[in-house]
Amino acid sequence: MYDTAMRESLELDQLRCTSSTARLAQALAPVKGIHDARVQIGHSSLLVEYDDDARGRLDAALDAAGFTIVSRREVKTLA
Numbered sequence: 001m002y003d004t005a006m007r008e009s010l011e012l013d014q015l016r017c018t019s020s021t022a023r024l025a026q027a028l029a030p031v032k033g034i035h036d037a038r039v040q041i042g043h044s045s046l047l048v049e050y051d052d053d054a055r056g057r058l059d060a061a062l063d064a065a066g067f068t069i070v071s072r073r074e075v076k077t078l079a
Helices: 018-028 052-064
Strands: 005-013 034-040 045-051 068-074
Touching (some): 018 052, 045 052
Antiparallel strands (some): 005 045, 005 068, 034 045
16 A cells, blocks of 8 residues: 555446456556556446546546546545
């Protein structure tokens, strides 16, 4: 865990299959400040840990890859 990290669960529209998971992984790979990202296809959600200052980059990468954030909530752990 990082001292300045945010941990969130993001419900994403368009996250429904393995090909969308691959597209998501490709979109997030170059984003500076993301420490951990885990997809839960059954819930159409992304559990992500990132630096406080990376939120804008995360949101922009998701948008550019065609994903819409339906909801977001802070979580204590990514387990």
